[in-house]
Amino acid sequence: MSSQFNLEPMLELFCYETSQCLSELEQLILNYEKAASYNDQTIDEIFRVMHNIKSSAAMMLFNHISTLAHNMEDLFFFIREQDPEIIDYAALSDLVLEAADFIKLEIEKIKNEDEADGNNSLLISNIQDFLAYLQKNNLIPDLPAARPRSTSPEQYYISRDRGSILSELNVFKAKLFFEDGCEMENIRAYALVHHLKELAEVFKYFPADIMENDDSAMIIKDQGFELWFQSEHENRVIQDFFDNTAFVRDLDLILIKNPEELMQLEKEIEVEVVTSPDSLALSPEEILIPNTSCGQMALSSGKQSIISVNVDKLDQLMDLVGEMVIAEAMVIQNPDLKELELDNFKKAALQLRKITSEVQDVVMSIRMVPLTISLQKMNRIVRDMARKLNKEVVLEIIGAETEVDKNIIEHISDPLMHLVRNAIDHGIEDPQARKEKGKSLPAKVIIEAKSAGNDVLIMVKDNGRGLEKEKILKRARDNGLLSKPETEMSEREIFNLIFAPGFSTEAQVTEYSGRGVGMDVVTKNIEKLGGTVLIDSIPDEGTIITLKIPLTLAIISGMNVKVGSSFYTIPITSIRESFRPVAKEIIHDPEGYGMVMVRGECYPIIRLHEKFQVQTQVTDFTEGIIMMAENGEKTYGIFVDELLGEQQVVVKALPNYIRKIKGLAGCTLLGDGCISLILDIAGLSDDI
Amino acid sequence: MTRVLIVDDAAFMRAALRKILDNNGYEIVGEAENGAVGVKKYQELQPDIVTMDITMPEMDGLEALKNIRQFDPRAKVIMISAMGQESLVKESVMYGAQTFIVKPFNEKYVVETLAKIIKK
């Protein structure tokens, strides 16, 4: 392995870039499958992607990837140059996607520091077979190994009007070898001759067919390259020339003085005038001066002007902005200023708040990334599943440009994949069944993303058979998952059963879903992001699963409250309303738990001082404040001593040493330096 | 320090070359991801040497070479090629490329090549 590179950053870059290339490739293939043919630009792009993967893989010594890419490159070179009429595009797409999958897998292994030990021989032989098939069906003969462009035959040029060819100048003979492994020795020889011609008149060289015959490289490797030339320059100058030519070794330079030898040489030289330019001048029309404004260059891959930023720096920036928000609060809400009338200060503080807020927004937006790539990955999943299950399904993506925090992107792909697979596997009926029901073909799966206030909504909809309540209830019954009598369950609650761990059993594990893992994996992942999963369905019409994910994780608007001498913060978005209850609004259920009546509906109350074991004087509901908190479908009241006010808070995680505590989402620092614990509204409601 | 412009559409290859050149005392004055940008940057930056990948989108290495040589007949361009690109390399020599390096390249060759070219 080459020790020339510090491998780590290069390896990372290699993996990153190759993965990018492969995504591009997949997108290209999927786009073109629909069109049932490839246009020139696409072919060229595929060729280039493979070329790049080949080169970088070779640099990193991943030869099995490099060779595979090379074969793919050859295949596309063939298609590009020969433009065969008869191509099985479906098979071609499969082939490219298989190769892409192979490389993807190897990259994963590399990233995990496992052995990248994939065997590419089957794939390579498939590619070669395909190439052979193309040649046969299109009656195109075998291409030579090298890829020639048309070049006119070249021979050496000697001016006609020379009496004696050999004049007073120095006549030299040179024999040299090129460094081992420098490759394309014949071209190097050609370059050498070309440049030598600026100093000397070159009569002859051997091997002579360096331009036409690439096999001459072998001869040069074995036997060296010999040339005869004359020049007005001295030995030293000529020696310098060779010394300064890259890759030359073992130079043997002789000044020919012996008259007999000179005579011999003269006889051997053939005087043939050939019009073959050895340097090409350009006609004015050929020059392309690019436009000076970069914007006018429409890059076909659709990339915008982007710089890549190390994620660590972004994280650092986010942290600093968080600190800044806290520090700003510490200044403005400083206890020292409590009693003072400070109009000018207040004005300035307002301005500061405004600017800090803008900085916040911009920094958050830097971390925001469109969902496009994550959503487009689903195209492949839909295609593969539909093929394998023999169902006709198309995928529609709406709102791909919706942006989410970078953190979210990394964790959204798996749940989405699971949902899509589920929809196709269990939701969509096979074509026959759909026809019988009079439903449209192909079936549709729609992924729609949109932002809604502080959240992002991603919906996976299908127009399949919908959820069957009876089936769900039965399964839940069989797996002992029913905690409530069936008759008391709302439709939503029944649907939500499919998210319960253990819902999917071995009995109906298909290859793609229900591996006893089930939808609870989806919920866990989404909850980790602070989001919720909602499900809705109409029998025979379809199902919609909605992922609701808070847009920003780090800074939220919170309402600070006090219980005893402890402070808590509740995310504003979870609060429906707050009020001081009057006696008649409070009722107690048979077990003594307090409940509050709001506009005719009854809600449970969580007494924070009891829940968190905090000392306080305020124990009577009518002396404190009830805040109605909402989490997904559950609404409940939280009883606190008093409200302190709204504030932008930076969510800080509780230290690792303190393990996760139910009901707490983190903590934050108040203006005066006190710590306030941030409530996890979803977690608190679990016990109700 | 010798000033170098790196032209290659693959970020990985640019980074690899940059690493080698950095380690050996060369100054990278710019990078370009296709021939068109390469030509433009050549005009702006006037580097001492250009390393030019052959296969690129928008404008390939050969075209860019031609353009650069037209703009500056003394431009020193080193082509970066892959195996099997014999004709393209031939043409580039004809259009004035100083020499070429074959991918995958190693540090020794790159350094040697640049050192020799800059002397000319």
Next chain:
Amino acid sequence: MEETLAWLEEEDTQKGKFLTFSLGSEFYGIEIKYVTEIIGIQPITEVPELPDYVKGIINLRGKIIPVMDVRLRFKKPPQDYNDRTCIIIIDVKETDIGLIVDSVSEVLEIPEEEIVSPPEVNKNQNRYIKAIGKVGEDVKLILDCFKLLNDEEIEALEDIQ
């Protein structure tokens, strides 16, 4: 290469140095390499559902750090905090934690020969003692910081027994 050597050297200069503190009549020592800083007692925010010896969290210039009352950890009777009470902030395996102690003494250098294995008595605090350091007539109990932080498994086992 140089960086490795420098770090090794740093290790050496810190070796044998201990920060000593007292709990009641006993003196303890912590290897100085773990100590980040020492602060006076400050308001502690309680956090629900924590073991009794973890009193809560504090705000140290914007960083949230959990604090442990070492008396309670060693199952000694608790004492009210006064203005001599200190919090020793230590950094063990990338975990920051503050140790509440009665008072902090000084940094002592104890040569290797003076450090011996702990005796078998006093079960409650013994598991946290790594060694005994002799300083003249006195004895300092050298703490094992790792055990101090992570001893749940052993405690759980003991409970079962």
